[in-house]
Amino acid sequence: MTAIETPPTARPRLPMGELADHADAPALVEVHPGTGRLALVWEDGARAHFPLDWLRDHCACEACRHPVTRERLHRPLTPVTRLPEASLVDGNLALTWADDHRSRFDAGWLYQRRPGQAPAPTLPARRPWAAGYVPCRVVHADFTGSAAGERAWLEALLRDGLVLLEDGPLADEEVSRLAERIGPLRPTNFGARFDVRSKPNPNNAAYTAIGLALHTDLPNWRQPPDIQLLYCLENDAEGGESIFADGFAAAEALREQDPEAFRLLAETPIDFRFQDEEQDIGTRAPILSLDADGEVLEVRFNNWIRDTLRLPAPLIEAWYAAYRRFWRLLHSPEHQIDFALAPGQMVAFDNRRVLHGRRAFDPSTGRRHLQGTYLDLDMLESRLRVLARRA
Amino acid sequence: MTAIETPPTARPRLPMGELADHADAPALVEVHPGTGRLALVWEDGARAHFPLDWLRDHCACEACRHPVTRERLHRPLTPVTRLPEASLVDGNLALTWADDHRSRFDAGWLYQRRPGQAPAPTLPARRPWAAGYVPCRVVHADFTGSAAGERAWLEALLRDGLVLLEDGPLADEEVSRLAERIGPLRPTNFGARFDVRSKPNPNNAAYTAIGLALHTDLPNWRQPPDIQLLYCLENDAEGGESIFADGFAAAEALREQDPEAFRLLAETPIDFRFQDEEQDIGTRAPILSLDADGEVLEVRFNNWIRDTLRLPAPLIEAWYAAYRRFWRLLHSPEHQIDFALAPGQMVAFDNRRVLHGRRAFDPSTGRRHLQGTYLDLDMLESRLRVLARRA
Incomplete structure (x- = not known):
């Protein structure tokens, strides 16, 4: 019942200065x-x-x-x-x-590496949220304790633009410790790590208790943060549910339903700007950035920090109509998901693709405290490539 | 000898939620x-x-x-x-x-804000290096002690892509203190602040004593660092002069002398990649990135971390010919400047525009020690707008 197979003559593997494997190929x-x-x-x-x-x-x-x-x-x-x-x-x-x-x-x-040969993909392709999309969940202990858990988290985040971590400790700065497993925290004018809770004299709507319509963070930067992590430490107040929408899926719906509105939002750079006593950070970019093939690369959407709309008068009404149309699509039940973050849960999402917001909460009924930070997408992709080496 | 003038009737200035001035305009x-x-x-x-x-x-x-x-x-x-x-x-x-x-x-x-009206420019326009370009110099005490000194430094850097600070203290971490006046340090896989000197087991050519041909840093990132600061603490070794070239000026020379080579470098994305035990950071982008009007936006040029050239065979020879042509232009006396950084001097440059390098040095003849960090261009522009408010 046993068969003796002749082992194939092993081709010696030559070092080529690569850490990824290249052994599995013919002689x-x-x-x-x-x-x-x-x-x-x-x-x-x-x-x-x-x-x-x-x-x-x-x-x-x-x-x-x-x-x-x-x-x-x-x-x-x-x-x-x-x-x-x-x-x-x-x-x-x-x-x-x-x-x-x-x-x-x-x-x-x-x-x-044959000329004209595409490299084997090491990163998951983006997948738009379909009807009934439910975020992937990874348990904190699996993320920190196993390469498989970390890979599952990274792959869901790169594929869906959003992933949940759960059953984590209620520990101050846990969000920074998790982020630093992947790469250095990306600092902004709000610091390398920020606390989201209502506070006196806020310099940002996130630091109030009001509801926040869907938005992307920091579109007033040339390079807005790629990945946002929000770790929930307390969430007892009434209200305050998180809301999210896949901006790429909504943009594709807009392209289908109203190609002219899509074109206007993609071809019209507008100004975004944040001002306080110490900062005046502004840039000019369209709501939808496309690549050379017309695919959506990035969504910038933040009604609070839209600056003066500087367009020729005939374009202005058409631009507002397109903006309203996209706003309604984003906030429609087909494109929006919502859930209450539980203490010990962390949501991570692609800030250039997925819009986030929250419902208003009543700070007199309890506390709501999230800690957040940003990471560069480069670091997530690098981490996934390194984990794939060891697989 | 005195004249009494009737003061004009002052139009009351209404608050518009802006920190920049809007008083100087007719009623x-x-x-x-x-x-x-x-x-x-x-x-x-x-x-x-x-x-x-x-x-x-x-x-x-x-x-x-x-x-x-x-x-x-x-x-x-x-x-x-x-x-x-x-x-x-x-x-x-x-x-x-x-x-x-x-x-x-x-x-x-x-x-x-009349529709169609361009905003008053608050930032200096980019100016290509002309023949005989000499970097602007700002004295350390003026930069740290006066808004005018800081503005002069910021304006030269945004206009020329390079500026020198001089007569600074020989103090560890001075580069970080100077950078933090402008914005948070931009961290990368080499840390938020790095030391440039020869060291054992380098993971990067900069940490050796070899000569470094002109390059931009980290073109293997989606968003390479915008602004690099290099502060000289010691420079006694023989050799080690710094070299710089205005990549935008060289690209324009290429466009004029060899439009087909320019087109190839602008339209052909190639792979850049850095690998070590902990990282595998790669991206795909052309050597020259252009905006919608064909103006050069960014140069990515780093021979060490060019990854496998994945192109169809017929394009490969033409691409190498274009690359050589651009290399020679960059390293030609018309486009290259060089000088030895003195201890207490800091050079700051736009890493997406200005290429940098150094001549080899002999570590047995003395010490050479630079400390460096990166900043986001957004932060420099913001700082200049805030300083302009107070002017």
Whole structure:
């Protein structure tokens, strides 16, 4: 009942200055010099042409890549015109250039990097909230205690733009400790870490007890914070439920229902501005930022810090009509979810995609206290790539 | 020898929730209701039409603008169709809306905000380095001791992309103290404040003694740091001169000399990536980012952390040729300046515009120690606007 299998001959894996894996790929079986290029064929039949400039630039020897920093030391300042001597050694590629410099390329590393080949995705694709969307929940102890828990949290946040952590301790600054597992806190004019509760002489509507319509934070910055974390320490007051909407999903609904309103919000930069005694932070950007393919990249929406609308008079009425239309879509039941944060829960969301707000609360009926901070999306993606290495 | 002048009748200045001044403008002399708009005429003959939606949205009464936070409380969710009762009171505008809500508008505030009117510039325009460009210098004591010194430093930095501070103390962390006058330090994977000197097991070429070709920092982040500050504490080693180039000026030279190379660098996103045991930070962006009008917005240039060039084979050779061409322009005497930083000097530069580097130094001949940090451009602009209020 047992079968003896012949183990495949292992192709030696060559170091290429990468920490991510490139072992799982077929060996090379052919190399053909061409004009200014080498043609390579792998044992699964895949073939690709590699320009000589590219091969020389990507040499991973210790003279070309710093052995500790892994940074490129080679400067590709001279066009490579003479073909190297090329051979296959144990299924990997060996080159000797005209100046006797030698390069070794791992067949799997090259396979992953064939010109025109898209890299394997390491990050989850964004998924718009569908009807009945319910946020993913990760237990605090799983997040802090296991790579799988942390990955689940990161993947939900990058995919859905929002994720809940629950059953956490009621500990001051827990939000900072959690954030610092991922990256440094992103400081703003409100500090690196802020307390959301009603307080005297507020310089921001969040620090009152009034209801907050859906908004994104700090659209008056060139680069608003990417990711916001809000950790609930107390929530006994009547009211104060959190509300959220997927700005990308609402923008797509607007594009479908009223393409002209969508176009106006995407093509019309407006001013956002925050002023107090110490600050006057303003920038000009459209409500909807699109990429070169017309996909929504970012939503900036904050009625409190819209500055003077500086547009030619004929555009003004049309802009307000488009703004109202988007406002109503965002606040409609199809696009909005709400729930009361419980003490020990933390919500994290993509501040460039997901709008947040809250219902008014009555500070005479109890206390409501959240602690918040911001993180850079770069740090979340980096963390997920590092965790994927170990998987 | 004295003359008695009749003082002009002062138009009362109405509070509009602004901290910047709006007093220096003529009074209103006429108001004419139109269809969905009011036409206003000032005593200097200027005239403008203000849509009713705009006027209602910009009401600055305490119900419409929070009296402490100055944020907009009014939500423009209902189109305004009925004309208000409009009158001029002491040269300012008084409106009573159909629902009896009353709005008062300062004539000067409206004058500055006539639809289609560009706002008065509060920030200096960027000026490319011309032949013989010499960096502005501000003395440390002037920067810390006078608003004029701080303004001079900020204006040079925003205009030229680079400014020198000199005669500062040889004090650990002075760079952080100076930066925090402007805004919070922007932290990265290298910390909020970093030391540049050769050290064992460097994770970055800057922490070695090798020469550093011109580069921008952290182009592998979605949002590289805007402003870099480098404060010199010691510089006795042989070599180690700082070099800088105005990336925008070099890009314009490339556009003129080789439009196809310029186009390739502007339209071809490439990968940048930094990997170490704890991080894997990467993003995809072109070397030159342009705005909608084709103006250069940002340069990303860092040969160490260029990741695998993932392009279709036919584009690869053309891309390397364009890259070489831009490299040579940047490092040519027309575009590059160099000087040795003296202890007590600090250079600040726009990391998205100005490339920096250094010549190799010999750590056996002396010590070289810089301390650096990053700031957000938003904070510099804010600081300059606040200083302009007091001017």
